[in-house]
Amino acid sequence: MSQTFIKKIEHLVLSNLENEKFGVSELAKEMNFSRSQILRKTKSFSGKSTSYFIREIRLREAARFILNSDLTVSEIAYKVGFGSPSYFNKCFLDYFNQTPGEFKKSHENNESFDFKLVNETSKKGIKTNMAWIAVVAVIIAIVLYYQKNFFSNKSHKEIQYASIGVLPLEDYSENRDFDYLASGITEAINLELSKNKSIRVISRGSCERFKDDKNTPYNQIAKELGVDLLLEGSVLPNNDSLLVVVQLIKPFPEERHIWSNKYHHSTKNVLQLVQNISSEIANEISTKITSNRSKTYNINPEAYSLYLKGRHLWYYQKTRYSSLMSAKDYLEKSIKIDPNFAPVYVALTETYISLNKLIGDNLERLINRENARKSIDRAFELDESLAEAYITKGNLVGKFDWNWGKMKEMAEIALKLEPNNTEAHQLLSNYYTITGDYDKAISEATVAHSLDPLNPSMGSLVAERYYIAKEFDKSIKKYNEVLELEPDYGFALNGIGYVYHKKENLDKMITSWRKLQTIMKNDSLGWYYDNKSLNESLNFYLDKATINTPGFCSNPSVIASIQMMVNNKSNALDFIKVAYQNRNEDLPIMLTYPDFIPLHSNPEFQEIAKNMGLVLPD
Incomplete structure (x- = not known):
């Protein structure tokens, strides 16, 4: 009797695994028991409270995902019915005495791991x-x-x-x-x-x-x-x-x-x-x-929950393909339940934009961009008063179409709706960078940073604009402020390396980029920085990156900038052409870097810059 009862609970919980609202009351209803009956029986047969027993089943399934999939911890948390990844991590640690990462590392070669319910040695009492x-x-x-x-x-x-x-x-x-x-x-x-x-x-x-x-x-x-x-x-x-x-x-x-x-x-x-x-x-x-x-919405609660999960994954995991695909899945499910909620289309568009950067296949990229356009158009059909929709539209026309005037227009409308919108000021900074007004570009980046002072990406934005304006000492100072706040922030370590290279302080450049490789766990390139010259290290990177070796950035705009560092203008121009043909979203801003000044007199470079609407620095 007890085993049959326990197995039925397991079956019902597993059947509702992704539903974080499936708790004691829902379980009791499914089993035709009152809440008090299910509490007594579960305690009698398992020695555990019903809510803890449900959580135990979810954690056991989480262990399966950790060992048998490439999903992130956040994705796994949602898949096993935890609405909070941070709380999932805490529960997992309490139950297995290991974090999810430690668990994966210690069991990745253990094919005989027992997935039966684990007996806990010390549990905190559950609040009533x-x-x-x-x-x-x-x-x-x-x-x-x-x-x-x-x-x-x-x-x-x-x-x-x-x-x-x-x-x-x-x-x-x-x-x-x-x-x-x-x-x-x-x-x-x-x-x-x-x-x-x-x-x-x-x-x-x-x-x-x-x-x-x-x-x-x-x-x-x-x-x-x-x-x-x-x-x-x-x-x-x-x-x-x-x-x-x-x-x-x-x-x-x-x-x-x-x-x-x-x-x-x-x-x-x-x-x-x-x-x-x-x-x-x-x-x-x-x-x-x-x-x-903004328009007042009445949205189906389940659809809203799915929207929040999808947006949460996009916001925190936007550089990971599997997380973005999970975000896309949640958002599409939300739309299927309630197709008239404008913000979900905005979030879906941003997810497509983030996916676009990670996709290598040109056909898939074209489909992705078309889906993004359809999604943001639908958002505007439903509500024209959303500042976030104008920001996303500006983001889209800038990255996909290189339509800088439209991007500026979208940012300005967003600021009328939300005067404190950080992303709108960031878009305006991009516009002034592209059009060669570096004073305004720095000013808008500084405003964005003042509205988001502890965000390292905003501090790095200001530092990058100083670099483009060739104010190298100010750039280094700002990057160092970011690194004091976030010592392992990769974008700052990468950016300050460019500045040190222009300042011809190669020792500090190598130190910054060496630390970046440690964070990225790229031991082979790290070894070169430790044992070889800078030129040898950069050429080693180029050899690996140009054949798309895992762990090496294959972004053609970045590769072009490194080719300039080793004084290979011809190869740099070739990769600029590749980036231009694929409409690489990093290319417009990166071509304003001082690194590319030696190419400004090249007719092919000038033609590419003209077609992009780029005003080249002196």
Whole structure:
């Protein structure tokens, strides 16, 4: 009887493996038991709580995926019903006493690994529903207290024209399965607040650094972000409803909670909930709020969940082909359920754009680009007020069509809708770089960086623009600021190497690029940097890269720049032609690099630059 019962549970959980909402209540319904009956029987037959037993089955299947597939940890987390990759990692470590990466490494050659349910040696107690109710009650009590004692005494004038950082909302669900939902709500609040011209909103990338950070005090976070206000909050899903608690904190000169509120709504109205939250916050921060409003959506909850998962994968895994394909799958499933939600088409377009960079087959690339165009056109058919749609359209016409005027137009419209949009300023910086106005290119990159100060990609953007303008010392200084923040940030290590080469500081160039190879685990090229001359090392790289050796970048624009470093102009021009024919998206910006100045007098180079609409530097 016990084995039959346990096997039936396993079968039902495996049949609903990707459904993170399949829990105790759903299992009880499938087995025609009451919730209390299923709890008693599972405990009796397995010695474990029902929720833990379900999680154990999911983790066992995760182990199969880790050993038998090339999926990322995030992809596996979603496939086995965890909405939060970070919580999945924690549960996996608790259960197997190893991280997923350690597990794969230690068992990759062990064909006889036993996938039967593993007995856990030491488990943390599972919080009861009553404990969570108590937590929520305390939070609500705190909210009401702050509303009464702080906000009522604060004038609007005191916090007018503020700068604000929206910290990632915390997932307070029982199993931490809704991280993707908390992430989606955080981003939506950011977008809504960005519409207010009187508020400087720090971009999500910088605030993400403080996700799950319980130790850094608010005043230190605010100082690092360069803001005078912080918004923090939590999300607690419960069946088909959602409790969101938020509070506004002024860290200086001493920490004060100046406003807070709670919102309890059906998940069917999540987007309306988000708009209500962000609109109220914006009104409390400033007496004047822009009239630009996004369309209010009513989206199927399952479709919205799939959208958030797909967008989450695209945002965090955009350089990995399998993750992008999984993102595409989630987004297409969302569309199939609810085809009238404009943001999902924007996310799908961005996924196609990211995939395009990783695809080598020309026919597949053409199909991909056509799908991207259809997807963004559909987004505009459904809603013309989405700033993110204009950004994506600008991204598309820039990377695919090299239509710089259209790209600039899209960025400017986006900034009218969202004055604090970091990506719009980045697009404008690209436009001014392409058209030869380097002062404006640096200015727009600097604005983007000020809106996202802890994002290493934004700091590297400024450094690259200084490099293109031949302000090498400023470029090195900015790259070093990025590397102080993120010592292993590959783009900064790569970029500063180019600058050191122009400064003829070859020792520092080699040190930077050697460290980059360590991060990339390219031991063969690393050995050359350690034992051979720079010229020999670069030629070794070129030999490997030009035959598309795994681990070596085969981007023709990058190869052309290295050919220039070894003074092989003819080969460099050949790879520029390849990049041009394939519309390599890195080519336009890279051709503005000082490395290519020796080719400026070449008629073929001039023709390519003219056809691209590129204004060459002096």
